[in-house]
Amino acid sequence: MTDLDDRIRNVLGGLHQAPVPRIPRIRPADPAPRSAPPALFAAAGMLLLLAGSLYLLPSRGRGPEALADRITALESRIGRIENEELRSLMGRELALLRRELELVQSKE
Amino acid sequence: MDDLEAVRRGDPGARDRWVAAWWPRVYRMALAMTGREPDAEDLAQETLMAGLASIGRFRGDSSQSTWLYAILLRKHLAQRRRPPAPLRPIPVSREPEVDEALSLLADLPPAQKITATLFYVEGLSIREIAHALGVLGPTVRWRLYRVRQSLKRKLGSGAPRIMCKELL
Numbered sequence: 077m078t079d080l081d082d083r084i085r086n087v088l089g090g091l092h093q094a095p096v097p098r099i100p101r102i103r104p105a106d107p108a109p110r111s112a113p114p115a116l117f118a119a120a121g122m123l124l125l126l127a128g129s130l131y132l133l134p135s136r137g138r139g140p141e142a143l144a145d146r147i148t149a150l151e152s153r154i155g156r157i158e159n160e161e162l163r164s165l166m167g168r169e170l171a172l173l174r175r176e177l178e179l180v181q182s183k184e
Numbered sequence: 185m186d187d188l189e190a191v192r193r194g195d196p197g198a199r200d201r202w203v204a205a206w207w208p209r210v211y212r213m214a215l216a217m218t219g220r221e222p223d224a225e226d227l228a229q230e231t232l233m234a235g236l237a238s239i240g241r242f243r244g245d246s247s248q249s250t251w252l253y254a255i256l257l258r259k260h261l262a263q264r265r266r267p268p269a270p271l272r273p274i275p276v277s278r279e280p281e282v283d284e285a286l287s288l289l290a291d292l293p294p295a296q297k298i299t300a301t302l303f304y305v306e307g308l309s310i311r312e313i314a315h316a317l318g319v320l321g322p323t324v325r326w327r328l329y330r331v332r333q334s335l336k337r338k339l340g341s342g343a344p345r346i347m348c349k350e351l352l
Contacts, residue, residue, distance in 0.1 A: 081304075084335050087288050088304045090281030094215055096208045097225055102199075102232050 119159040130169060143177040188248070192240055203232055209306075210252055216301040217260045217294065219286045222272040227263060231256040250308070250316035257298050257317060264294070288338055292331060299327040300335075 150170050157163045190198030210231050215224035234255050242251055278286075289297050295317070302308045302316065303324075313324045 080332055080336055080339070083339055084288070084300070084332070085304045087339070088216075088285045088301065090279070090283075090285035091212050091216055091301070091305055093279040094212060094221075094282045095279075096211050097221070099204050099207045100225075100229055102203045102229060102236065 115159055119162045122157070122159075122162055123165065126166065126169065140177060140180050143173060143180060147173050147177065188239070188242075191236070199236060203236070206232060206235075206248075206252060209249065210256060212305070213253060213256055213298075213301060214260070215282075215286070216289055216305065217256070217297055218263075219290055220271075223263075227256065227260055230259045230263075234259060246315050247312070249306070250312055253298070253302060253306075253316045254318065257294070260294060260298075288335060291338075292334060296327050296331045296334070299324060300331045303328060 147170065150166060150173065154163055154166050154170065157166060187195075187198040187201050191202045207228065211224055211228040214227035214231065215221065218224045218227055231252060235252050238255075242248070289300065292300060298317065299313060302313045303310075308316070310321050310324045310328075314321045317324070
């Protein structure tokens with residue numbers, strides 16, 4: 077030990093003189109009841125909405141312009157989705173739409 | 185500290201004894217980290233609460249003290265990330281020795297502060313400190329080197345630096 081170490085140890089040893097407050101009553105926090113995280117509900121809800129928008133709305137056009145619009149909309153929505161799983165599902169949907177667009181364009 | 189199994193089983197008496205046994209050391213460490221008694225009390229309470237909550241997962245790879253100090257450091261860093269709470273008055277008049285120790289530590293970054301306290305106050309070895317803080321031995325040595333550089337200036341030491349055996 078150097079002189080410096082000794083001096084630091086001596087000064088910091090002053091912490092032992094600190095009065096210690098009364099021991100509080102400490103209890104571990106009760107574990108919260110397990111429930112599905114809100115993000116899961118949000119993800120499920122968005123998935124249903126997505127399914128509805130993609131498959132159930134009859135008015136959607138299937139032409140290249142309509143498909144391109146849907147791709148653009150989906151691309152912008154994916155950027156705002158935080159849920160990893162949902163983003164992955166939407167990514168697959170996007171890939172399908174792009175493929176569909178390619179097929180439509182190749183027929184024309 | 186041999187009540188660990190009983191604490192794990194949730195025996196209230198054993199829990200109280202466990203808290204009472206650790207409270208002074210954890211509080212002193214919290215005081216070294218925060219520099220203020222009311223904040224130290226909060227930090228020590230949070231640390232022991234977290235310790236009790238996770239004591240079932242404590243596998244005994246390290247000593248209980250190093251495990252608790254690791255929790256304390258995490259809690260302290262989390263506290264620092266929160267918006268600052270209004271300053272509460274310090275209710276006790278400090279001993280000059282305590283004041284001197286806290287002033288010496290005051291300007292050190294948290295990682296150096298806890299390293300210095302574990303080394304100089306708690307007398308932990310570099311290996312134990314590395315284990316507690318989840319860093320490598322050379323990191324602890326480097327932090328101690330920085331601590332010595334900073335505190336040397338504060339203590340006004342002109343003495344040449346000779347590494348202690350453990351630091352080599």
